[in-house]
Amino acid sequence: MKKVYDDKQIEVIKFNDGHALVLGAPGCGKTDILSLRVLMSHQIYNVDYKDMLCLTFTNRASREMKERIKQTVGDVTADLFVGNLHRFCINFIYDNNLVPIDTGIADDTEQEEIFSELIGRPQIPGWQIMKVTSVAARNYMKENNFPFEIVGNDNKIDSETKYFAERYADYKKENRIIDFDDILLITYKALMEKGYQQKYVRSSYKWIQVDEVQDLNPVQLAIIEKLVSEDYNSVVYLGDERQAIYSFLGARHESIERIKQKAGKNFFILSNNYRSPMYLLDMLNNYAVYKLKVDTSLLPKTSNNQHLDDGLMLINCNSTSDQHNLISTLGRNLYLNGNEKFEESKDEKDLESIGILVRTNADADEISKNLENHKIGHIKLSKKDVFKMVDFKTLYSHFSVVVNDTRFSDWARILYQTNALDTLQLSKRCIKKMRDIGLTPLDLMYYENSSYYIEFCNSYNNKEIVLFDTETTGLDVFNDDIIQIAAMKMRNGTIVPGSELDIIIKMDGTKKIPPTLHNGFINPMVEEYKKRSTGEQNENQYFMEPEDAFEFFINYVGDAELLGHNVNYDVHILENNIKRRTKNLVFNTPVYWDTLKMARMLDPNLRKHSLESLLEIYGLEGVNSHNALDDIRATKSLTDYCYEKMSKLVDLQASFISHPELKKIQRRLVRKYWPLYQHTLDKIYSDEIKEENTFDFEFDYVYHQMLSLKIIKEIKLYPYIRSLFNKVVIDSEKDLYFNNQLVNHLYEFRTFNEGDFFQNGVLDERLFIMTIHKSKGLEFDNVILYDITHGKMPRYNSRSLDEDARVLYVAMSRAKKRLYITYENKVSEFLGDYDQVMEHFVEMHPEKKAKLLNFENILVNSLNSTD
Template identity: 30%
Template structure:
């Protein structure tokens, strides 16, 4: 179909294209991508008449680069990567597929195959244009509907009076109590529209949520409501991510700081404890709740030492000391024992000592945990009054889940001193279940005293037969005031079996019942089995697998915490900022097959030993120690280049959007052996507007540009003069990647234009085919390698930042960072000379240090697995990609994962990974990443990396990405999710409430958990209750059901 026009001129290639389409129709997606790779390779071999070089080698030939524009070149790259299991195409044959060693993490979906067919069509169009310039190739006809990104459901056109009142709140402090189903997301979105109409600037608004899922839901509504309007300056997200941005943007924490996840925190704390025990702690593992307890204590100690109000103090969780964890805690020195070796109690002095070591370690290693994001943001705001009151318009969702500390941060951010400033909290009394995170129902009660209260009563989601039952439970069990409970807006006939309570004999018969219940389900409806524990989730999943019931399990070992995803997230981090050591440590650890060293030890080694010798962690991969003639580090490479010819340059531009904004000034200085031999300053024509402000300062280029208007040259002439000035010398700059890439990007556009004017059949042209700025040295990166020397010279414990102006200032060097290219170049030359003087003694130490066998093994692993794709992906960093293609970040993410070694041979784990990886790719591409406003890999990393690092499996389920209709989830992971039908298992005393909970507050907390479980349904609810446990002890239904038992049909199974 799409390849038949090739039949007369290139029948072998046409046959391959048609074969790929037939494989797609037969749902053989991997084979389809393989054949399309053969097709693309065949096109290159046909053009080059080359049967010797590889696909990648042919793509790099001068003739292909001359003939193919950037879009066609991108088609080749994508097909090569997606079809990377294919055999080679041989001239004169149609090619055959050879079976290769299977990699667990290489999965191809219908979307992948459809993309390959589209790219193949683009290559076919290009090939025919070379063969016959008059031929009009037909447009692509997709075999499946094209890729579509997520779209939110429409907001109601008409709001009721209570909703409208909440929408129009525009001044003062307010608390809106909104139970589920009251149209809250639509209200939150409409409030933004009203504020904009009232003249509030987007940059003065702040929309905070508790979870990523809630933020995504609000963003989707906003995108739909404000189609065509750029809303990028409006912050919508959770408070942790906001505080992270606040800390990094204001240089409160070092730019090399890394945020630890839960597993990393456990590893650090365990490592610190082991270091403090003579002889170590072989064979023992620190219980997870002990690490949580120490982290919580460290937060409390930080608050006590930094003047936090007592009401904001971090809540230390309850610690359950029992026979299971006593031996481990004793081995780590965290409990007191009597003379007979019997446990008496926790050793709080030892725990606090460990907490203090943890605080000191994080400071020394530039590490942050999630508590630190809040603690350091509060401390900075408290010490910087001028930074407070930044927002006049704030709305906060799910306020019942916020801790007193988080609420105080919001209070500091709000400017309540001006007219028409407003802060509105939205909360739900019935869902305050996260007290273990520091949030309590008391939060809402405290806000009651200081905020005007509004209530939304109408429930647009739940039918009356469900809502009446929920309300009875809320009134009689949760002790909610019946006057304020929601009222159903939907009155529908109650389906047969809509509310059932079923007793089973044992937990095993409960599993059999679950399978039976799912047999009669409607295929288009979703059904969730909500369980109280990960252990029960595993048992239910095993039973479903035995009965071939397809399902998605949200519990246990979240895929985002597994080795492959940890390694892939670390790779994205080093791709974005390769001078930070912590992600490199994560990458080395995850790629090592034997795990002889802990993650902490690798991190310490890279963060402490490397800087002492002027080494960067990236030197491990970018340089090799196997060739004595080659440099072993960025610093040695720079030292050698410095003895020859270098060009220091800088640009000024119309903005920061590479590929769209344009260069307006280029300044360059040529050095030979460190001495200036030539200077160049150019001003380039542009039709784009030059911004009036650079951040919060006037742009000096406005006046400078006007003063040199008579000297303006065309971009074509300017780039030719500059590139002739550079010749083949390496270029140097501060953050040179930006300057080099904006030059390369604009130059690439000009080259494509010159090709079209010149005609593809014309011969080579030196200006069109010349090499761009390839060999580069970045003084920003070198400043990280030399940071200890800079600190010593400046007499500082920490640099304000690694920006050019700060480095020049602390070192007392000549020059100034004025944001005019010629001034900035002179300042960079001063810095460069200082670096050269400091580097010589360090370079002498490096080679011997890097010859250590352990370091060599790290280096070899990185160079073998990561280096080739890293270099390719780095070259893609600033390239603008088509908005309708799969996000370039997802392409990079997938390619890295597929290059990883197989971590496991466990069939169950492999099946789980292979099922969930395509969902992750699809979620990132269709839900998270906006390819229109983020067209480059750099923009996508910059905007989304923090959120990617915090993703969890429930985030996938809250979208329409997961196509399974049956879900298994624990109660806590089900919060915020909804399903057509819900089955809640083990609704017995001992579980609801937990058998160890005797305090009234704890029992009420368990009652809220059960409320969350039963309120996930939109249509039917089944409760199952084993009459006896696995040891045949009798169990009775949960006492919480007594108040609602009349709503349920009761039976036994």
């Protein structure tokens, strides 16, 4: 059935001229129209997908948006960015090489670890960490001359906070870590530079839409405005002032007023609610008018006249224990009623969801314990998010170091979790020492008494090495074709005269040479291929059929070792081309050396390690022209530079490796972790498509191996994590190989939180406990609000009564059918002081409440007696 849009929605969908602000209460269809705007702007206004930027507040919202866009547009093009601003900024930072590639990102649990180390106490209150990190962020802004409207006024800061803010900044720099504040600040600093839209990729967009604008802080809003191109089509902000509940993250309530001024006449109000029945919406509207002081012109309306007698209910309890038990009873009853209805109707809509919403993580823990005691199955989302716990992070670290063995922060976690070292702090110190002298833990596992540096320096001085490079039709090592192989031989560090080789390989017409490379760079292979195909070639230049070309190169290499820049790519695309494009050739891959890895280990603080940038930074001879022959000549210059630096460290490495304490670490690591590392590494470049070569299989294998080896503990919700990755991350049609599934999505595996389980049918359970803040953006058929008691909502020491009132609005508006509110003796003044709100609720009769509690006690006693 074709969806029908109302007049206001159509105006927003068609908007394409300047800035606009769209306000809409929960249930007004914002996600639908945001998705349709993408299609309309592309088809009607000819806006290219690469010029579009869709920003959401959470990753969960972005994934929902992608699903809606996919339903509307078809497959979501890779050129279209849909995600939250932090994720966009991470891409911006790494794509523009603003930080070294092995820089780690510290989330809040890692910040807790850092501050425990800095302050010397095991448990540091969250408010203290936030206080220090905010001062550190302000220091960065002031040092880099951020505008006053972003930095704001100076507040008085105590000496202890100043001290730890400086130590925290130093710690991050020393350990190559950035936090979520840094992600925004580094991005904005780059966008303040003159000519930034010409200098940086991802810095200019003609079409931008931003959801949940009320939750964005001044830095985030400033970044968005910097991303607007001079010849832009439209910038559309969407939000709801009633749901502004993130001031503790820096969001300012007045931001919407500023955007409203900028939008001018382009101010739209979505006035139809498509989620809530009238009895719920009338209550929410009255609360918005009388408590939140919302203008009546902003109120939504609905045509849904459905009515439930118990749709809005207040439940007065005598104690906290009564509240807990009553919530258990309600949760159980709603769950069982849903099951009964489903048995009759077989309609999955009858399997209603139940959300128990609380103010604090401690409340969530208490209610969860009570539900467990009452034998009621549920899922709890609270502060200890499974994706931020050490066990999941250890799993992630494993895959991270397999993909890039210079990810030192991930190695530190592996060393600690495998008991190679006794504490995380010791592991970090050991890793820092190794990094300083050019070692990684892979050296300890791969070599018994040697290292990558030592072995390379020996080969450089004593063996024949073939420097080689390839030019190809694309970056897919499994399916793209090699167009050119160029090589030269080096013996004892010196180029062998007359050893240059330059082969252009005939193409069969199934693939084309891309006319341009990155940043519009003209691909020299187009012209070179034309020349060779007409017979124009110099000495040691060839134009060959694939079979002849690869056989010639294999014979040329002989028993020599190989070397290149980012040679992993060249070696593996060579292996697969020989398999695909020849009949009987066998290539036994020799030892190979990578100047990209050498440069990363020698200079890990460099933002960029491309051949072109390294030549410039080090002042070396050569040019990275993307003609393979030019590139290997340049690689020889870089090889000599790396050898000179590496040879000065080999004695230090040998001494370090032979130390008795290091030998203990080595033995533990080899025994407990090396087989697991090899197991995953062996699949990275496998071209076999089978179940064992999927990320899902390997993730499950590594998880259970780590469990059995006691590297990690059992992860709660593990089956859902696995299901989530399969349904949301891995595209079985596009990501055919293990390499695609892991390497292309590695970062994405760290972007999830437990809220993402509410997507794509991942969850079987229907009863959930979470804080109100975590519930934002979600909806439940039935909502039970816990402890909306006078003195607790709001608290007596509330920092912002207005924001607390909005928090309650967010909580109540999560309900689609029923809203139950429990309180102890006296309901919150946010409700009790307003007759216009209270008249919508009915009080649960004391006798009914007593019966429910009595029944629950009997049931629990019965269940316990059978254990």
